Amino acid sequence: MKKGLALPEMTFLVCLVLFATLSPRAALASGNKNFQFFAPPAEGALPDGPLGRLIRKGELIFIHTNLYAKKYVGNDLTCESCHLDRGIKPYSAPLWGAYGTYPRYRAKNHKVNTFEERIQGCFRFSLNGTPPPVDSETMKAIVAYSYWVSRGAPVGLYLKGQGIVRLSKPERSPSLRRGKVLFEARCALCHGLDGQGTQADLGQVAFPPVWGPHSFNKGAGFYNVRELAGFLRMNMPLSKGKSLSDQEAWDVAAYVDSKPRPEDPRRKLARSR
Amino acid sequence: MRFFPEQKARPENPCPSKSALPQRIERRPFEKRISRLTFFLFLAALFSPGLQSSAQASDQASAQAADDRASLISLGHLIAMKGNGLPGNTACAECHRINGGGMPSVGIPRIAGQTATYIYREVRGVQKGTRFSPFMDRIVENLSKRDIRAVALYYSTVRTPKLHDPAETDPSLQVLGRRIARRGLWDRNIPACILCHGEDGRGIPPNFPYIAGQSKIYLMQQIISFAVVERKDDPEGLMRGIASKLKNREIKAVAQYFASLTPPDYGTIPEKNSPERLRLIPEKETTPR
Numbered sequence: 258m259k260k261g262l263a264l265p266e267m268t269f270l271v272c273l274v275l276f277a278t279l280s281p282r283a284a285l286a287s288g289n290k291n292f293q294f295f296a297p298p299a300e301g302a303l304p305d306g307p308l309g310r311l312i313r314k315g316e317l318i319f320i321h322t323n324l325y326a327k328k329y330v331g332n333d334l335t336c337e338s339c340h341l342d343r344g345i346k347p348y349s350a351p352l353w354g355a356y357g358t359y360p361r362y363r364a365k366n367h368k369v370n371t372f373e374e375r376i377q378g379c380f381r382f383s384l385n386g387t388p389p390p391v392d393s394e395t396m397k398a399i400v401a402y403s404y405w406v407s408r409g410a411p412v413g414l415y416l417k418g419q420g421i422v423r424l425s426k427p428e429r430s431p432s433l434r435r436g437k438v439l440f441e442a443r444c445a446l447c448h449g450l451d452g453q454g455t456q457a458d459l460g461q462v463a464f465p466p467v468w469g470p471h472s473f474n475k476g477a478g479f480y481n482v483r484e485l486a487g488f489l490r491m492n493m494p495l496s497k498g499k500s501l502s503d504q505e506a507w508d509v510a511a512y513v514d515s516k517p518r519p520e521d522p523r524r525k526l527a528r529s530r
Numbered sequence: 531m532r533f534f535p536e537q538k539a540r541p542e543n544p545c546p547s548k549s550a551l552p553q554r555i556e557r558r559p560f561e562k563r564i565s566r567l568t569f570f571l572f573l574a575a576l577f578s579p580g581l582q583s584s585a586q587a588s589d590q591a592s593a594q595a596a597d598d599r600a601s602l603i604s605l606g607h608l609i610a611m612k613g614n615g616l617p618g619n620t621a622c623a624e625c626h627r628i629n630g631g632g633m634p635s636v637g638i639p640r641i642a643g644q645t646a647t648y649i650y651r652e653v654r655g656v657q658k659g660t661r662f663s664p665f666m667d668r669i670v671e672n673l674s675k676r677d678i679r680a681v682a683l684y685y686s687t688v689r690t691p692k693l694h695d696p697a698e699t700d701p702s703l704q705v706l707g708r709r710i711a712r713r714g715l716w717d718r719n720i721p722a723c724i725l726c727h728g729e730d731g732r733g734i735p736p737n738f739p740y741i742a743g744q745s746k747i748y749l750m751q752q753i754i755s756f757a758v759v760e761r762k763d764d765p766e767g768l769m770r771g772i773a774s775k776l777k778n779r780e781i782k783a784v785a786q787y788f789a790s791l792t793p794p795d796y797g798t799i800p801e802k803n804s805p806e807r808l809r810l811i812p813e814k815e816t817t818p819r
Contacts, residue, residue: 342713342716346716446737446765446808447808449808451807453807455802456734456802457732458735495725496771497771
């Protein structure tokens with residue numbers, strides 16, 4: 258009898274402790290190492306009505322960017338190419354890590370950026386296209402989707418797994434030669450020896466091109482070797498993140514960034530003036 | 531200079547008889563004509579091989595390739611029907627059926643419309659022991675590389691509708707299976723299956739085979755085979771990593787989901803995904819498309 262009575266109390270206590278340790282604010286602010294990552298609330302229950310439809314549209318834009326936001330995209334990449342798992346996977350610049358950190362001053366354009374302006378940057382550089390206006394349906398949908406996956410994330414606090422991991426300087430300076438060998442051995446399976454990606458059966462883009470005319474341009478964040486190396490270290494090859502060492506990630510990133518790609522649109526602008 | 535004196539008489543004679551027409555034409559000397567003829571013949575002989583080679587070489591090459599392909603396919607058909615005649619080699623059709631539909635009830639895979647490059651890779655894997663297959667290793671032991679190429683090419687060209695899969699399905703697992711297939715379980719670093727196996731499991735040839743419409747038993751067998759590292763021919767160890775992270779219930783669910791889909795009916799590789807570009811060929815061999 259005593260055991261029977263004690264059980265519910267115990268479970269209640271365990272739940273309480275779990276809740277206390279896993280609630281975002283306590284865990285994230287204190288840097289608790291046992292805490293994994295922020296996880297958005299379970300999907301599947303989009304609100305009815307216009308908001309739900311807008312969120313759904315944002316999600317579709319995220320997966321099939323060159324179908325649902327065609328006029329703003331200038332290459333073969335999608336949002337999901339970099340923001341894995343529809344912008345939820347930690348260390349691949351997840352949306353829940355970004356949504357609460359704007360407005361923010363960015364040295365890239367020397368001004369305070371809103372979240373919308375940050376998304377415009379994605380379109381302009383990483384997608385090598387034209388930025389959608391702030392009041393456009395596309396922008397509203399993406400922001401609505403970002404809001405949806407960030408529910409419950411604290412605003413303005415550091416979250417474990419946000420952004421892209423910042424690697425420290427490698428022991429040996431990154432070498433293109435080692436990078437080429439690694440790329441051909443481990444990346445060419447999907448991205449091709451010439452880095453131009455793979456097609457699916459009906460001609461859709463399956464694995465994105467990583468350089469050349471259909472890839473991100475020289476203004477993109479990934480044109481920075483450190484940032485690309487951080488992404489590769491945690492996420493590539495798909496499902497086998499962390500299988501490249503820091504040094505290998507730097508080498509491959511240096512090799513990929515040494516290849517030709519579209520010009521930075523800001524430089525083009527400066528030249529035409 | 532030719533001059534016909536009879537012509538002058540025409541106006542006087544409005545209806546000239548045959549005798550009035552020119553009877554004698556001044557001709558060039560025979561020797562001169564012959565020499566000119568030989569000269570032209572010589573020129574023709576000089577240029578004709580060059581002309582022929584430049585204009586028809588590509589035609590001949592493509593015709594040759596088509597011929598090779600056709601003869602390979604017919605050889606493959608023969609081996610599929612009867613085996614190659616060497617000891618131990620049974621007809622592929624015994625298990626995979628002549629239409630390549632396999633036997634869903636016992637987990638023998640469907641191979642119709644799978645790309646030739648992939649079938650070749652897998653049969654070679656069985657020969658080398660990287661793909662565990664207690665039935666097939668004795669059968670393919672005596673196949674030469676050309677034989678494998680021929681059979682692979684034959685089955686890649688066969689079109690077969692989906693066969694009935696008698697495995698029982700659990701409706702409560704369908705949602706989970708669909709989720710793993712389309713979304714993955716990223717919190718355990720398991721990407722969506724469709725990222726590599728293509729939209730609706732239709733495959734991204736040549737490295738990633740189609741899995742839609744395979745039988746549930748076969749798919750479960752293979753995932754478990756990857757998980758316990760009996761099968762280790764997957765590039766980069768991608769499937770071994772993913773399979774070892776899946777739980778039994780999830781294996782069942784995802785196998786059931788893909789078994790419920792319709793297989794594609796192509797066996798060709800998109801122009802862009804040439805095997806040479808994608809570092810696929812394990813032993814520097816040219817494989818048929």
